[in-house]
Amino acid sequence: MIKDKNYELLKLTYQNIFEKELIEEIAETSSIKDFKKDEVIIEIGSYIKQMPLLLEGAIKIIREDMIQGELLLYFIERGDTCAMTLTCCLGKTKSEIRAVSENSVKLIMVAVEKMEEWMIKYKSWRNFVLASYNSRMNELLLAIDTLAFMKMDERLLKYLKDKAKINQSNLIKNTHQEIAYELNTSRVVISRLLKALENKSIIKLKRNVIQLLQ
DNA sequence: TCATTAACACGGG
DNA sequence: CCCGTGTTAATGA
Numbered sequence: 595m596i597k598d599k600n601y602e603l604l605k606l607t608y609q610n611i612f613e614k615e616l617i618e619e620i621a622e623t624s625s626i627k628d629f630k631k632d633e634v635i636i637e638i639g640s641y642i643k644q645m646p647l648l649l650e651g652a653i654k655i656i657r658e659d660m661i662q663g664e665l666l667l668y669f670i671e672r673g674d675t676c677a678m679t680l681t682c683c684l685g686k687t688k689s690e691i692r693a694v695s696e697n698s699v700k701l702i703m704v705a706v707e708k709m710e711e712w713m714i715k716y717k718s719w720r721n722f723v724l725a726s727y728n729s730r731m732n733e734l735l736l737a738i739d740t741l742a743f744m745k746m747d748e749r750l751l752k753y754l755k756d757k758a759k760i761n762q763s764n765l766i767k768n769t770h771q772e773i774a775y776e777l778n779t780s781r782v783v784i785s786r787l788l789k790a791l792e793n794k795s796i797i798k799l800k801r802n803v804i805q806l807l808q
Numbered sequence: 809t810c811a812t813t814a815a816c817a818c819g820g821g
Numbered sequence: 822c823c824c825g826t827g828t829t830a831a832t833g834a
Contacts, residue, residue, distance in 0.1 A: 746811085769825060780812055785827060801820070801825065 607673050616716045624704045629695040636693035642682040644703040648674050651699035652760040656692045666776040668733040669760050677730030747787050758806045766804040
């Protein structure tokens with residue numbers, strides 16, 4: 595039975611957050627979706643009819659400038675949801691961000707109507723939505739701080755540490771060009787800063803791979 | 809001063 | 822040979 599499998603999957607991540615009845619109801623009414631690495635899950639300008647709950651993997655949230663380049667805002671990890679979808683679903687507006695799978699992602703899609711229903715029916719759901727909204731807001735403020743007050747070398751180091759944390763590995767498999775794109779700068783700068791970090795023995799550089807030490 | 813752009817050399821796959 | 826990387830020189834904010 596597929597629903598039973600969904601139930602087990604949900605339980606792994608959410609059993610401490612939602613009551614049993616809610617998990618059962620999610621399993622019954624929602625569908626599991628899988629994404630490979632670097633797939634676009636939500637596109638800028640698209641309307642959102644379903645809300646994703648993350649079961650496995652990580653998603654990066656990117657803001658794209660009309661004129662030039664994209665900018666990484668933050669990552670979403672297991673047990674989180676996307677705050678943007680919350681506002682979009684409830685307000686029926688377009689998405690202002692793009693969501694891309696950072697690695698292999700498994701998530702469960704919840705219909706908007708259910709969201710609203712559960713807000714009233716389940717206290718844990720209400721808390722979850724409010725809490726995730728709150729934590730996203732904090733992440734966003736942190737992202738703004740990073741942008742406004744940190745220099746590029748600090749931003750780069752934060753980026754590397756975030757990456758390492760999300761993928762649960764000290765090896766970051768990215769080219770300098772890709773990093774430059776996500777931080778909205780040029781490759782020369784990234785190469786230079788990475789080299790500087792390597793000289794400080796904070797990282798080790800290989801081809802296509804950056805090893806984070808410590 | 810520091811980022812960007814362009815250009816080039818090196819080397820691994 | 823192509824791509825990722827390291828470096829430099831010129832230019833601009």
